[in-house]
Amino acid sequence: MFKKKSLWLAFVLTFVFILSACSGNSNKEATSPKPANEGTETATEQPATEQPAAAEEGIDTSKEVKLKMIFVGPKPVDYDTVFAEINKKLKEKINATIEGEFLDWSDWAQKYPLKLAANEEFDLIYSANWAGYNDQALKGGFLELTEEMLSKYMPETWEIMPKSSWDQAKVDGKLYMVPQNSGESVEKLVLYREDLRVKYNLPAIDSPEAYANYLKAVSENEKGIVPFTPETGDWKLHNLDRILLKQQSEWNMLDFDLPIGFKLTDETGKIFNVYETEEFKQLLYYYKDLADHNAWSKNVLNNKNDHQQDFKEGKTASITHNMGTLGSLKAAMERENSPYKAALADITPAKKKSQAVATQNGTSVHATSKNPERALMFINLMQNDKELHNLMMYGIDGVNYEADGDDKLKSTDKTANYTGFSNWSFNSPLNRTDAAFPEEASAMSKAWEATVYHYPLETFVFDNSKVKTEVANVSNVMLRYAIPLEYGAIKDVDKGLEDLQKKIKAAGIDKIIAKVQSQVDAFLAARK
Known part of the structure; x- marks a missing residue:
């Protein structure tokens, strides 16, 4: 018996030693993860018999952690019930729970940077190239994510995420985001009222000119x-610009908060000021003509309406967005037996299509998170x-959706109670598709996927750390001078454009372009 006890004691001591060794590097600074048992005042001990599975991999999850994540978009109606189910599973798997805070579309652009600048207490935040990811990373708002952290705390993601996605998410050689793991198109479409097009015997809406004719016909006949x-908050180089400038001219923009672009097919990567191009000048005439024909509200610059809801209710005859959003809205209207017949229009059908970089959607860890590992x-x-x-992604099966096999779903009368917020950062190969997604959208999507154009600067990321003042100044000029021009609120287009160009130059656009060009040249040289 004494011999058996001695063997048992030796086994226990050996096991304790192994556990101690696994946590031996837990005192590293911010570049390494903090111990899982630090940084929560609400931590509670968990019985060893209920230890989550993660502990088997040498990760200490013995103390409960309460995480907080900032999402953009409205808080879903069924948030409480869905997140209660999520938290049950999280508690079992990693001994953690999650609380969401939601920044509504009407004011997210103002509140998002303030959340990071104020160093509020939260752990995770939705991040994206269109939400200022690069800028916020360089400002220190996000925690740098090392290979050691990723391979240890998210091994499945680390293994299956394409290397190109990790590379695209790097800013100045460092990683601050876990990008989505699912490709998607960034091209914009128009959703319009097909019943109105038919009513007024208008031709197919397949070009900027045909779209303008449609808008004028609605204005003249449907008071x-x-x-x-x-879209509310969609100001600087907005969705219609992205169709009529980016897609129509086969350009791309390095940052939609700056008026700089390049041609997709230009192997030399020549950067230019969008506001100095003939294409932009002609677009302003196009917009002015539409404004004079009352194509949008006189109050458009102050409008805070939900454009999707307005379309569903028949208050507006067309909106712009990406295929997924508009296709889902069309499907919802058909499911709800809407009296309005919606249709999708690609008004740049013959132009090259590009795919979103990985940073289109992602999740970042707050730089001051006390629980980065969890x-x-x-x-x-x-x-x-x-x-x-x-x-x-979808809510509760049988309530917010009905599973249809392994990869599809069917909507329910409560689907709308859990949509509209930025859960897209978790896009992955596990995504389901709506069985009722419009056939025309699916066909269009497949056609785009087959002709996706990959260009030399597809993975280039601009480091604006040396021109931050100029970037801020240019941004202010865009809001003050460019937006009124683009909605036809300036009577003399030529004079307005001249003023805009002068103000943009004074704000430092040439210095920004020079900095971008030098980085682009170095990037392309390194690829040879």
Whole structure:
């Protein structure tokens, strides 16, 4: 008996030693993850018999962690019930729970940077190239994510995420985001009222000219309907610009907060000021003509309406967005037996199509998070655990959606109670597609996928750290001088454009372009 006890004691001591060795590097600074048992005042001990599975991999999850994530978009109606289910599963798997805070579309652009600048207490935040990811990373708002952290705390994501996606998410050689793991198109479409097009015997809406004719016809004949309503907060180089400048001219923009672009087919990567191009000048005439024909509300610059809801209710005759959003809206209207017949229009059909870079959607860890290791484990589960992924992306099966096989879903009368916010950062191969997604959208999407154009600067990331003042100044000029021009609010287009060009130059656009060009040249040289 004494011999057996001695052997048992030796086994226990050996096991304790192994556990101690696994956590031996837990005192590193911010570049390495903090111990899982630090940084929560609400931590509670968990019995060893209930230790989550992560502990088997040498990760200490013995103390409960409460995570907080900032999303953009409105808080879903069924948030409480869905997140309660998510938290049950998280508690079992990593001994953590998640609380969401939502920045509504009407004011997210103002509140988002303030959340980071104020160093508020939260752990995770939705991040994206269109939400200032590069800028916020360089300002220190996000935690740098090392290979050691990623391979340890999110091994599945680290293994299956394409290397190109990790590379695209790097800023100045460092990683601050876990990008989505699913490709998507960034091209913009128009959703319009097909019943109105037929009513007025208009030709197919397949060009900028045909779209303008449609808007004018609605304005002249449907006095209670606004022909076009832009997305709230969609100002600098907005969605219609992206169709009529980016797509029509086969350009791309390095940053939609700056008026700089390049031609997709230009192997030399020549950067130019969009506001100095003939294409932009002609677009202003196009916009002025539409404004004079009342194609949008006179109050367009102050409008805070939900453009999608306005379209559903028949208050507006057209909106712009990406295919997924508009296709889903069309499907919802058909499911709800809407009296309005919606249709999708690609008004740049013959132009080259490009795919979103990985940073189109992603998740970043707040630089001051007290629980970065558990935050990464959370992201890993959301992208790779099918049960949790379904909950986060679609809500409760049988309530917010009905599973249709392994990769499709059917909507329910409560689908709308869990949509519209930025859970897209967790896009992954586990995504389901709506079985009722419009056939025309699916066909268009497949056609685009087959002709995606890959260009030399597809993975280039601009480091604006040396021109931050100029970037801020240019941004202010865009809001003050460019936006009124683009909505036809300036009577003399030529004079307005001249003023804009002078103000942009004074703000430092040439210095920014020079800095971008030098980085582009170095990037292209390194590829040879």
